[in-house]
Amino acid sequence: MTSIRSTLCTLSCCFFVLTGSAFADIAIIDYTLTGPTDTITFSLPQVPAVQTSCSFADSFCITPVTLVVDGSTIDNGTVAFYTPGDGGGLTLQEGNKLLVNQGGPGYSPSVPGSGAQLFTGPLANPTLGTYVNTQLVGAPFDSPTYNESFVLNATTSSVTPEPGSYAALILAFSCIMLVIRSRRAKQRT
Numbered sequence: 001m002t003s004i005r006s007t008l009c010t011l012s013c014c015f016f017v018l019t020g021s022a023f024a025d026i027a028i029i030d031y032t033l034t035g036p037t038d039t040i041t042f043s044l045p046q047v048p049a050v051q052t053s054c055s056f057a058d059s060f061c062i063t064p065v066t067l068v069v070d071g072s073t074i075d076n077g078t079v080a081f082y083t084p085g086d087g088g089g090l091t092l093q094e095g096n097k098l099l100v101n102q103g104g105p106g107y108s109p110s111v112p113g114s115g116a117q118l119f120t121g122p123l124a125n126p127t128l129g130t131y132v133n134t135q136l137v138g139a140p141f142d143s144p145t146y147n148e149s150f151v152l153n154a155t156t157s158s159v160t161p162e163p164g165s166y167a168a169l170i171l172a173f174s175c176i177m178l179v180i181r182s183r184r185a186k187q188r189t
Contacts, residue, residue: 029128030157033100033136033150040092040100040146041068042079043157046128058083060123067092069099069146081119081126088115089136091144101144102136102152109139118152130154 027046032039042065054061059082067077078093088104107115115137119126131154138149 028157029130029154032153033102034153035146035148035150037148038070038146038150040070040150042066042077042092044079044128046156048126048128050124050126054080056080056082056086058086058123060126067094067099081117081128082115083117083123084113084115087139088117089139090118098142098144100146100150101139101141102150103139104136105134107137107139118154128154130156 028043029046030041030043032041044062044065048062050060051063059080061078061080063078064075065077065079067074074094076095077099080091080093082088082090082104084104087107087109089102089107090100090104091098091102092100103109104115104117118131119128121127131152134152134154136150136152138144138147140147
């Protein structure tokens with residue numbers, strides 16, 4: 001009986017140790033938009049939870065987002081990312097007020113489909129990218145409050161383990177302790 005239990009615990013430990021890396025850790029990306037007169041920062045998970053109620057069909061929104069605009073905090077911000085069909089790039093909003101409207105790299109208002117998107121994957125499950133000194137192009141449509149072109153820097157700042165990773169780790173250590181305990185008990189008899 002002890003041998004079967006030890007074998008099962010050992011197999012469980014191996015399973016959780018080997019599959020523990022399959023749990024996704026959550027990477028955080030810090031965004032900085034630097035313009036001639038304004039600086040805006042915010043952070044998003046690399047694989048964000050997407051809301052479907054965006055103003056354009058070729059986009060996805062993330063809300064609420066804490067935006068820091070020239071040192072002032074906005075807690076109810078919304079960030080929308082667009083495909084090249086809508087100029088790529090992103091917009092920032094405070095409630096219904098448009099703060100920033102930026103076409104992606106290569107965007108030209110006179111060239112339909114121009115402007116690179118700032119994510120990979122489908123709109124329903126995007127992965128946000130990192131960027132260094134990437135020039136965005138101000139798109140004056142809808143009169144954004146900060147109507148200027150920005151330089152985008154988006155860097156990974158930290159990786160937060162998913163709760164399932166902690167659970168797998170605790171279970172693996174518990175199984176190891178059971179195996180050690182049962183082997184010690186077996187040696188005593």
